[in-house]
Amino acid sequence: MRRFDAHCHLESYEGLTVQPRSFALPEGMFCATSGFSAESNEKNAGIRDMLNSEFGKPSGNSSGFHESQGIAGLPGISNPGNAASGRRVFLSCGIAPQTAQDIEKIHDLLPLWIEQYRAFKPDAIGEIGLDWHWGKTDLQRNRQIWAFEYQLELAERIGLPVVIHCRDAMPEVLSRIESYNVKKFMMHCFSGTQEDALKSVELGGIISVPPLRNKDRKKAVKAVGLARLVAETDSPYIGKTLNDINVSLQIISDSLSVSLDDAAESTFRNALQFYGGKGSGF
Ligand SMILES: [Zn+2]
Numbered sequence: 001m002r003r004f005d006a007h008c009h010l011e012s013y014e015g016l017t018v019q020p021r022s023f024a025l026p027e028g029m030f031c032a033t034s035g036f037s038a039e040s041n042e043k044n045a046g047i048r049d050m051l052n053s054e055f056g057k058p059s060g061n062s063s064g065f066h067e068s069q070g071i072a073g074l075p076g077i078s079n080p081g082n083a084a085s086g087r088r089v090f091l092s093c094g095i096a097p098q099t100a101q102d103i104e105k106i107h108d109l110l111p112l113w114i115e116q117y118r119a120f121k122p123d124a125i126g127e128i129g130l131d132w133h134w135g136k137t138d139l140q141r142n143r144q145i146w147a148f149e150y151q152l153e154l155a156e157r158i159g160l161p162v163v164i165h166c167r168d169a170m171p172e173v174l175s176r177i178e179s180y181n182v183k184k185f186m187m188h189c190f191s192g193t194q195e196d197a198l199k200s201v202e203l204g205g206i207i208s209v210p211p212l213r214n215k216d217r218k219k220a221v222k223a224v225g226l227a228r229l230v231a232e233t234d235s236p237y238i239g240k241t242l243n244d245i246n247v248s249l250q251i252i253s254d255s256l257s258v259s260l261d262d263a264a265e266s267t268f269r270n271a272l273q274f275y276g277g278k279g280s281g282f
Helices: 014-018 038-055 106-118 138-158 170-179 194-202 215-224 242-256 260-276
Strands: 003-008 029-034 089-093 124-131 162-167 185-187 205-209 229-231
Touching: 003 229, 003 242, 003 260, 029 038, 029 124, 029 242, 029 260, 038 089, 038 106, 089 260, 106 138, 124 138, 124 170, 138 162, 138 170, 162 170, 170 194, 185 194, 194 205, 194 215, 205 215, 205 242, 205 260, 215 242, 229 242, 229 260, 242 260
Parallel strands: 003 029, 029 089, 089 124, 124 162, 162 185, 185 205, 205 229
Antiparallel strands: none
16 A cells, blocks of 8 residues: 655654664655755755665755765665655755744845755745744744745745645635645645635645544545545654554545545545646756
């Protein structure tokens, strides 16, 4: 069974930063690792290259992070799959709202950071968005909005899909997506209502289901249907490992009364289409 974790943070895995060679991508597993700060974007680019070069096809000419360590000894990667020309790890780079809100010089730094992460050749821009849960003050929220709009404009200009982080700010996020000509977007760790889900889909988005059960999410999943869904772990923060994708898939399977295999295959294809179809790039 092929599975695609549409949003995780490999650089936050202890096993990958302390002992890169101890990490194994599970059999049949693809994933998209996401940055949220300048530092995590760079680390994720290095990890993406390290894991993908196991298949003889390093993607992007990235930072060279970990290059000297080689990858020959990486255990557990035995099934390359060929659906994505040998790539199994995709990359999303962005400055998240929780990061942007506390950076005093965000207006000076963000343009420099973007220059830096364009070298990593990401497959998507994200996670970016608005988070009113962590951003309480006007100052924090204004920095979030500025960073979000700046990166939406970037995504529009270079034609890359966007991975959205949204917490307690759905109307503010959707109205901004609507006002930019963003090709494709994904609502990561979707936590809105059924109406929010339908509105997102109407704007061309897809909904990503985390390994967390709740009634509203079930309703949203039902309203949207298999064609507009992907599954994620957000590991190691929400799920602990990539294998927790099974919980997200089970939620989809239960909500829609489809088999686990169908949920896995459909979300796999949707995620691959989202991350694997390059836009014009930087
Ligand atoms: Zn995340």
